[in-house]
Amino acid sequence: MDPGLLRTMLLARYRAARRTADLDRIEELDDAHLIVEAERSLGRPLQLNHLPVLVDVLREHWVPVMDDEDGRPVRVGQARARWRRLHPAHPLTPPTG
Incomplete structure (x- = not known):
């Protein structure tokens, strides 16, 4: 697994847990200790209870850029923010604040 992605996943999990x-x-x-820490903290296979924290990390890694309606590249985070602005009452839009 990509050590950069693994590190980002662990950091997201620890931030969410206020660690x-x-x-x-x-x-x-280092990479070897990072793998051991990830297996201990996230599980092997990945424990599903971590997905709410990790879904944005994985999405940003796997789908980093998409095109807007005019064909211009847009970061996934920008597209997500735009969706939330356009659809504030939609059930898939998480609450802000």
Whole structure:
């Protein structure tokens, strides 16, 4: 697995769990220790209860750029923000704030 993606997944999980003391430690792990930490923290196979935190990380990694209606590249985060602005009452739009 891509070490950069793995590191981003762990950081997202620890931020969501408010484990701020672990963030610097994760940033400094080498690839071998990163894999061990990911297996311990996220599970192998990946535990499904982590998906709410990881879905945006995985989407940003796998689908980093898409085209808008005029064919111009748009980052996924921008497209998601635009969707939320256009569809604030839609059930798939998460609450803000």
